[in-house]
Amino acid sequence: MASPNELEVVWETRDGATILKPAGDIDLSRSPVLRNDIRKAIGDKPGRLVIELSGVSYMDSSGVATLVEAMQLARKINAKLVLCALTDRVHSIFEIARLDQFFTICADVNEAMEA
Amino acid sequence: MASPNELEVVWETRDGATILKPAGDIDLSRSPVLRNDIRKAIGDKPGRLVIELSGVSYMDSSGVATLVEAMQLARKINAKLVLCALTDRVHSIFEIARLDQFFTICADVNEAMEA
Amino acid sequence: MSDPKPVIEIRLLSDPMYLAGARELVLGLTRRLGFKQDESGRIALAVDEALANVINHGYARALDRPIWMSIWTQTPEGLPGLRITIEDEAKQIDPDSICGRDLDDVKPGGLGVHIIREVMDKAVYERRESVGMRLTMIKALTPKSTHAREHANG
């Protein structure tokens, strides 16, 4: 039986970039899973980390905090962090938190690979 | 301000057929709205009544009852009743109620116009 | 059988207006517990039907009467799954009089109890101790009803 705490995060590497694709709601109970994957990804020192969010129908401030931390970690290793494919509902929390300018947000992975 | 009881039902007539396109959840509080529109549509004695359900994300047994009644009314005036564009969630209640064979269910309006 | 506290208890008024909130609660919870998307949808439907029946039959469409729903995330045997009770303070009736009808005779209505029994592993109506009726529904989380992974549904 599946652990109900699971958040699926699909990994892909492409041209020196790591692409993480989480699927599920990223809330207080799930953001630690994403945090773990991001820390692992950063450990591999990629040139670029892309978080593809099309499969995320909901994100709360703990998810956003996880991404702010990811940005800090990425800067330390001179990697570029890019978010892409946000649903409207998820985009809305970045606006409310006034972080839509802080992050590089792209329409899709291809755009995120160039940004 | 909108009446919160509203269920939007868009009407279209095409080649002697009436196409009703409800949008919203069809549950105990909303199915009377659909029932009203169906009765009005039947009153015009169309040759065919198509109910396009792509905009309906949820339907309960009161919605299904409304459609069974529509079928009875349609038969009385020798009109063909066809349902189309059901979401998975809505299709599932027809299966549970064993009515997926009772109704003519099509993929989309074009198919429903030929069925 | 141990009787732990329900993890969620909700009281709502018997206005059809509030059914959407109640069924979305159940949908959100069941998905989170690991029920598959379609199974979660069916469970939410069954709960919606049970609440609608209290409104229609128990309370004869009065809009301001209380309905209580309690949710446990274990079956009475202590297995992962759901136990849900729905209680009212309507007139007490013979539980055996609440039954689904023969579906071969297609007619409008009379589907709710069938849906509840079809979706749930178990659904038992009984008189409450003092006043009103109680419906207890059980649904185990089996490998069949489980998704290996959670998927967003937009």
Next chain:
Amino acid sequence: MSDPKPVIEIRLLSDPMYLAGARELVLGLTRRLGFKQDESGRIALAVDEALANVINHGYARALDRPIWMSIWTQTPEGLPGLRITIEDEAKQIDPDSICGRDLDDVKPGGLGVHIIREVMDKAVYERRESVGMRLTMIKALTPKSTHAREHANG
């Protein structure tokens, strides 16, 4: 100010596992009341943040403590909209110590209270009469937050 009964009351345990159910309840209800889809999403987010704060700060992540949420479908002035209270039995603290931070200083965390205040018309923390804290949130249903018609969201 008249004080009618809440239309929905819910008690949940302080396990993050149950947040999904609580916010989906709010989403389903607000859409049904006539709030626009995006506005409903923001209201559900604010409620989720408030509940998460009780779990994180009030109860220091204990999983088995009670949280009560009550929902009215009118503002205290009797206008269409929402009044939502969230109550706990955590340690009573100075309500003024619960405040959002300066967002210009970007850092992980510290967004919840800002989100609550940004989304709601009003959000007031206070000590409950006996034990614990109470957050009261008000959100009026204005033409801006209303959709003329209900649209399905899949």
